[in-house]
Amino acid sequence: MNAGRSPAPVPRPAGVVELIGAGYAYEDGPAVLSDVDFAVPEGRSLALLGRNGSGKTTLLRLLSGGLRPVSGRLRLDGADVSYDRAGLTRLRTTVQLVVQDPDDQLFAASVGQDVSFGPMNLGLPEAEVRERVAESLAALDITALEDRPTHLLSYGQRKRAAIAGAVAMRPRVLILDEPTAGLDPHGQERLLEVLDRLRSSGTTVVMATHDVDLALRWADRAAVLAPGGPRTGPVAELLDDDALLDAARLRRPWGIAVGRVLRERGLLADGEPGPRTPEELAAWAPAAREG
Known part of the structure; x- marks a missing residue:
C-alpha cells in the first residue's frame, strides 16, 4: 500500500488548445507543417508571425478544427479532440476563427442574421x-x-461584422487571420481598440500577421514560424533576435531598431523598454530630456 504518499500530480495542459507533433499536407502537395508543437496559453494576446506561405493560415485552421492533422493530435484543455459532431461542437464553442477575407465568412442577408447564426446553430433559446x-x-x-x-x-x-459572429459564440480563444489587412490606418486603430476590449474582458486573442511593427505594439507574446518550427516567447524578446528574423524572412521592427540606437547612445538603459511607435517616441523624448 502507498499510505501517506501523495498522489502524483496531474500534468496541466500547456494551453487551452494545443497541437502536439502535428503535421499537415494538402492533397498532392508537400508538407506545409511537420511535427509541430504549439500551444495557446489562456489570457494572452499572441501574435503568430511568418512570411506569406509559411503556414500561418494552415496552423490556425488546425487549431480551430477546420483542418485535421494528418499526423499528431489536437488537444483541448488537455484532452484529445475527437472529430465527430460532439467533439467539433465542443472545440468550436471554445475556439473561433475569423478568416482574412470577411466575404468568405459573411453569408446572411443582414448583420444581425449573420451574427445570430452560430448561437442558433447551437440550439440556444431565442432569448439567449x-x-x-x-x-x-x-x-x-x-x-x-x-x-x-x-x-x-x-x-x-x-471585418467587424465577421468578428462579431465569432464573438457571439463566446469563445475563450478568438483567432484572427490577418485582421488588419486591407484596412486604412483609422480602421486598423478602431479594430485594435476592439481587440483590446475583448482581451480585457478575458478573451484570449491570437492574431496571425506578417506585420512585425503591429505585433510589437499589440501582443505580449509571439510565435515566429521559422524553418525549424515555431519559436514562442515574449514578443519583444523574439523580435530582437536577428538570427530568428532572418530565418523566418521577417524584417526588424521599427521599435526594436530605435531602441538599439537609443541604447547605443546612452539614452536608454539596458533592459528598459523603448518606444514602439513614432507616437511613443514623440512622447518619450521630452520626458527623457527632463530626466
Missing part, C-alpha cells in the same frame, strides 16, 4: 440568441448596423 447578438454587436461597436444588409457594408464594417 438575442442577448448574444446584442452583446457582440456592442462589443464590436456596430449595434447601429444590426439591420444593415451585409452587401452594403464598408470593408472595415464587414
